[in-house]
Amino acid sequence: MRTIQLTETNEFTPGAMKRFFLVEDSEFFKIINFNLDAGVTFPVHSHDLDGELSILVLEGEGWFLGENDTEIPAKSGDILISQIREPHGVRAKDRMRILVTIAPPI
Template identity: 85%
Template sequence: MKTLKLADTNEFTQGAMKRFFLVEDSENFKIINFNLDAGVTFPVHSHDLDGELSIQVLEGEGYFLGENEAEIPANKGDILISQIREPHGVRATTKMRILVTIAPPI
């Protein structure tokens, strides 16, 4: 077992996205904490792989982004679940912390 302290990754970079790898070498999944300053966009992208991902909003507000300029409101406690192949991204309207889980890891 392993315990992770998300409070230890509560850092922001002005006008940018900060990334912390919490679990990066598991054979089964990867968990990544991204902290986005207000107004920062994690661009819409996809991966040519099979698998699923989730994006959980830990703090803040913004939008989950998808193909064809799709925007879904994203607030604290919301979780987006998608195929890895499906275009996905996030735009923060306030300082925003998200936790991304990818299975299998990429």
């Protein structure tokens, strides 16, 4: 058992996305913290494998993105859940922190 302090990953890069792998050594799941500066897009993408993912908005506002230009408003506390094969992405309106969980890890 262990704890992770998300305050330790509260860093932003101007005009870019910053990534912190919080759990990458598990065979069962992976947790990644992405911090997007205002206006930054985490491009829509998918993975050619089975599994699920969740994207939790920790702070900020923006949009969950999907195929065919799908945009779903996203704010602090919102969670997107999808298949890993389903196209997904995020665009930040203002500084945005998201926590991505992937099972099984890729």
